[in-house]
Amino acid sequence: MTEPLLSSLAAPGAADRPDALTVAGRSCSREELLGAAAAVASRIAGAASVAVPAEATLETVVAVVGGLLAGVPVVPVPPDAGPAEREHILRDSGAELILGQDVPVDLAARGSYSGAEADAKAPAFVLYTSGTTGAPKGALIPRGAVAAGLDAVADAWQWTADDTLVHGLPLFHVHGLVLGVLGALRTGCRLVHTGRPTPQAYAAAGGSLYFGVPTVWSRIVREPSAARALAGARLLVSGSAALPAPVFRDLEALTGQRPVERYGMTETLITVSTRAAGERRQGVVGHPLAGVRTRIAEAAEEGGIGELEVSGPTLFAGYLGRAEATAAAYTADGWFRTGDIAAIEPDGTHRIVGRASTDLIKSGGYRIGAGEVENALLDHPAVAEAAVVGVPHEDLGQEIVAYVVAEGVGEQALIDFVAGHLSVHKRPRRIRFVEALPRNAMGKPQKKLLPPL
Known part of the structure; x- marks a missing residue:
């Protein structure tokens, strides 16, 4: 049975160190984080939802954890959002408060919060999609889905408290925020967020586990000395888009290991991944995570391509205020339509070919x-x-x-x-x-x- 989302964050005797979390060069311990987050939680308890300007700072982490402690859905707002996008997110989400603006977020503050943990079905986040098919939609991400997803990837990647996770990804996406911050907090490992994901910052961080998107890895292999500095890492993980074959090969040549590729999206979190102990092949994102089922719609033959459909414990609870869009996202028998084109090979490994709307070509x-x-x-x-x-x-x-x-x-x-x-x-x-x-x-x-x- 999946433990509640916050159980590991406040576990008595959890390992701690002064630099348990480092973001853009500033560090704090888990105790400091939880004390500052409790101060936030005590001020926002009972709010319908709160917005967090998701800059790469320790204050963003404090604000997010404060919202989770209080059981208040957190709405991350991209720091580079234009006025129209920002206004849409704030209005559509119904966020009652903006943390850091309406409510102070101070790393030095200390507070206590004794409220009961919210139900697993309650939303942890309202994450806004990219808006490629219209105005961004708010995906309701249940607390239980976050917990199940993090435990599944921790198992797949053999991710433990002994790791040091390094990444420099935005804190308003699943990849950077849910995996890259809450994953570190839930496993108890040390986190180093580099601020910006530069090759030099990754090389200097001394991590055992690195997260990146193809653009990050492409820049790293163009600076061989930085890439070679990652040779001591246990795992290099790539996601959010397909890793080009030349970058995959260059990473292997320069670091001595093949990267792990995985698949997920806002509405599903991470659903499919190569295992740390499994075979790592370019263009392959591995097998479904624990509890996740997948199938291909309309594939003409075994190994044929078609839209990937998924079901399992990591799925979102629907689009906020958009019943029709939510219904359209599911098949009649309850499987989520990812909109991505994939193939499932005879051994069960998955290949993601692209988006149905732009990447499935019928010629x-x-x-x-x-x-x-x-x-x-x-x-x-x-x-x-x-x-x-x-x-x-x-x-x-x-x-x-x-x-x-x-x-x-x-x-x-x-x-x-x-x-x-x-x-x-x-x-x-x-x-x-x-x-x-x-x-x-x-x-x-x-x-x-x-x-x-």
């Missing part, structure tokens, strides 16, 4: 995953970035078009290169050379923002 009767073509392009030494889309075509249905950042190579050479690596029908029909790909804060290419052909 000439074939179902083609954009991610596979992108990885083939990235294998060419002249290609730095690649994004592949399907464009309407009167004969093929869709033709494969690639947007590429590259130097010293022509269109036909790249088309022939892909045709030599993959089935011929998966080759791009057109190549558009660009200076850079549009990306979001987590480094994911934003294909809907690509320039017209």
Whole structure:
């Protein structure tokens, strides 16, 4: 049975040290964190929800833990959100207070809070989606889902209190906040948040467990001395987007180990992952975590691609105030539609091909995953970035078009290169050379923002 979300945070005799948590160069102990968080909790108890400007600071961690202690749903607000986005999040969530603005958050404060822990079904967070299909929606994340997800990844990655976790990811996403902060608190391990995820900061942190997104790992392998400094780490974890094949290979060559890739999203937390003790293959995100079930919709044959659907204890409780959107997110028999295209291999390992809305290409009767073509392009030494889309075509249905950042190579050479690596029908029909790909804060290419052909 999963322990309550906060049980490990306040466990009597829990291991502590003055630098149990370090964020952007400032440190505190667990005792200091909990004392300051209790002071926040005592001030906000009974609020419907509270907003937290999620900057990379110790105060953000104090505010989040304070909300969890009080049983008040926490609404992380991206610090770089524009006025319209910020106003939408605050209005839509119904946040009654903004911590650090309406309620002081002081690391030196000390308080006590003796309220009972909230029910596992109560929301821990209202996390806002990226808004790629309209205004961002608030996903209600139950406390029990957070606890179940953290325990499952801790088991998969053999993550214990003996680890030191290092990352520099934003604190308003599942990856950086839920895994990267609450995961460290729940396992009892030391946390070093580098502020910004620079190669130099990662190299100097001396961690045993590192979290990064592909953009972070790509920058690290471009500075070999920084990458080699991670050779003593136990585990390098990559997520939030597919790790390009060249970056995977360079990490292995420079650090002596293959990274672990995993899969999840705001609405499901982490659901599938390679195991620390398992085989690590490029392009493979492993097996479902404990309690999670997966299936592929509309796959024509074993190993075929289709939309990934999941069920299990880590799922969200719906979109705040959006009953229709919540209903549409589930199948008739209760499985969550991820919107991601995947394949499940005969041994049960999962490959994520891309998003159904942009990455499933139906060309000439074939179902083609954009991610596979992108990885083939990235294998060419002249290609730095690649994004592949399907464009309407009167004969093929869709033709494969690639947007590429590259130097010293022509269109036909790249088309022939892909045709030599993959089935011929998966080759791009057109190549558009660009200076850079549009990306979001987590480094994911934003294909809907690509320039017209």
